Amino acid sequence: MVGQIAKITGCRAIGIAGGPEKCRTLVETIGFDAAIDYKSDDVRKALREYAPSGVDVYFDNVGGPILDAVLTRLARGARVVISGAMSQYNDQRPKGPANYMSLLVNRASMTGMVVFDYEDRYPEATRQLAQWLAEGKLTSAEHVVEGGLGDFPSLLRGLFTGANTGKLILQL
Structure with missing residues (x-):
């Protein structure tokens, strides 16, 4: 969603996903400028190719x-927005970023963002997103699985393995 909003507002969008099919979807269906397969590509090398002047914004x-890897490729004044840490959730000892000095060297910033902080702007966001969806500028990717409440634990585990493509929905 963030990459699509970036494209709509005139930015270049480079996605990072797991697997060739997900990367192909980002470029061919959703309209990203490029996609990096973190499972098979060297992320740093691919970022050098796709963002030769560095990464300005990373969500x-x-x-x-x-x-x-992204921290090593920041442009001067870059902004890094942290909205989650999927790779860390199940670790016994979560680790912070190893390349945080790049923030200093590049005069960059890293900020946490929780969507609930913007609750007062939900109506505005809803109107804008609905307009872009109606205009065909925004694609909603959903992975719907029909089942019962008993299916929830296995579906939740699938979020951590990349089993879904798009927003995972359990339809009861």
């Missing part, structure tokens, strides 16, 4: 080695 919900 992170993974953390770990992917965040570390």
Whole structure:
């Protein structure tokens, strides 16, 4: 969603996903400029190719080695937004970014973002997103699984393995 909003507002969007099919979807269906397969590509090398002047804005919900790789490719004044850390949730000892000195060297910033902090702007966001969806500028990718409440634990585990493509929905 963030990459699509970036494209709509005139930015270049580079996605990072797991597997060739997900990367192909980012570029061919959703309209990203490029996609990096973190399972088979050298993320740092691919970022050098796709963002030769560095990364200006990085929206992170993974953390770990992917965040570390992006931190090595920041442009001066870059902004890193942390909205999650999927790679860290099940670790006994979560690790912080190893390449945090890049924030200093590049005069960059890293900020946490929780959507509930913007609750007062939900109506505005809803109107804008609905407009973009109606205009065909925004694609809603959903992975719907029909089942019962007993299916919830296995579906939840699938979020941590990348089994879904798009927003995972359990339809009861």
